[in-house]
Amino acid sequence: MGLKVGIIGCGSITKFRHGPEYQANPYVSELVFFDRNPERAKALAEQFGGSVVQSAEEILQDASVDLVSDCSSNESHEIFSTEALLAGKHVLCEKPIALTLEGAGKIVEAQKKSQKKLMIDHNQRFTPAHQKAKEIILSESLGKVLTFKTTFGHSGPEFWGVNKSNNTWFFKKDRSGLGVAGDLGTHKIDILHYLLDDEIQEVSAFQGALDKVDEHGESIEVCDNLVCSLKTKKGRIGTASFSWTYYGEEDNSTFIYCEKGVLKIYHDPEFQLEVITQTGEEVKYKLETVMTNANQTNTGVIDAFVDCVRLDQPPQVTGEDALLSLKVVLALLESANTKKVITV
Template sequence: MGLKAGIIGCGSITKFRHAPEYKVNPYVDDIVFYDRNPERAEALAEMFGGTVALSVEDLLDDPSIQIVSDCSSNEYHHIFSTQALLNGKHVLCEKPISLTIEDAKEIIEAQKKSGKVLMVDHNQRFTRTHQKAKEMIDSGALGKVLTFKTTFGHKGPEHWGVNKSNSTWFFKKDRSRFGVAGDLGIHKIDLLHYLLNDNIEQVSAFQGALDKVDEKGHPIEVCDNIVCTLKTKQGRLGTASFSWTYYGEEDNSTIIYCEKGILKVYHSEEYQLQVIFNNGEKENYMLESIQTNDHQTNSGVIDAFIDCILFNKDPVVSGEDALASLKVIIGILEAAEINRVVTI
């Protein structure tokens, strides 16, 4: 008997990632879709051969649904993920885990109480390239990590979102809260924590709504660009840039500078991972290209989530991991606002 999955929210992330990955997972038999716009749920149910729940309560109360993907907009995660866990479902929550530290803690408490799996979709940990980079760092072949820089930018959520317009909820302060920092930045903060096996402890930043306008032609209420300096607990120093205004091409690259050389991740078109040793020797790895908004591939997230449930494994990204990244993003935005260094 296979698993039955429920998906809350039928935007682009469900259409391009969650639904197709559940569809091809051999352990999942059926998908139930819910969206507050019923026609969106119906369209995806037709596309992926699933059924539609008429209300979110119907989905959460259905005892035959064992797993739930919470793909609602950010301000609802703590409501739906908490309810799903307390109703005995395993939950895969989209990032960021929530908009506040208190709400994130509420979800984590619900997970502890329920004993069910909670995984958060920080999908950068799942690429073979990032896993290989982590292996190399952990092996000590390049010595200690000293400094780093990372960036994540594309042309903006209005090109990716379900309604393809600048009325997107990503541009609304009450719904997305963090702008590009919570959309793209939080992925890279989680990645740095994962690659470096370390946590970011101090931050400073500049941010602005430099170019994006809302449906009325006014500058958006959240940042479309943010540039930060970061210091980790172990004393490593780095920079990070997050942008919705990289109009020529997407950039999702990271460079890690170590005592004995450099790791370049998603920096070259040809090689996803490049290692440059301090004696000038180079190693190039062709592993896989990273997902972009224009090039969707299987992220591996759903498969990993299902594996946790079936084989009693720890989630690759726990609620606590997601909370650690959320705290950094909140700190970065505070630093930009008060123009000072903030300790996380």
């Protein structure tokens, strides 16, 4: 008997990632969709062969639902993910885990209490280029990591959203909360923690709403750009930039500078990983089709989550991992607002 999955929230992330990836997974037998807009849920149920319910409670109270994907907007994660765990469901929650440390804490506590699996969708850990880069860093063939720089930017959520409109929840303070820092920044903080096997401890940042406007033509309530300096527990220092205004070309690159060379991840469109040593030797890896907003490929997250439940394995991104990333994102915004260096 296959697993029954309930999906809460039927925006782009469900349409392009969760829906097709659950549908393609051989261990999933049934999908149930809920969205505040019933038409959206109906459209995805038709597209991916599932059923529709009128409330999230119907999913949470259905004893036959094994897994829940929480694809609601940021401010609702602490409600739906907490309730789903306490209702005995395994939960895959979209990032960021929550908008506040208190909200994230509720979810983590619910996981401990229920002993169900909780995984957060920090999907960059699953890409072949990042996995290979981690392997090389761990091997210390390039020596120890000294510095790094990372960026994640595209033309903005209104180009990715379901209705392609600047009337998007991503631009609303009460729903998005953290702007581009929560949307794209949280991915990059998590991947730095993962690649470096380290934690960011001190931050300083600048942010702004430089270009985006809402449906009324007003400047948006959250940042569309954030640029920062980061220092880790192990003493590495580096920079990061997150942007919703990289018009023309997406950039999802990370450079890791080591004692004997550099790793360039997602810098070259043809080679997802390049290793250039101090002596000038170059090794280039062609590992995957790079996923962008315009070109969606299987993230591997859904398959990993299903396997974690099915085989009773620890999740690859825990609630605690996501809580650490959220702490850094909140520190970045505090630094930008107070113009001070903040200790995470």
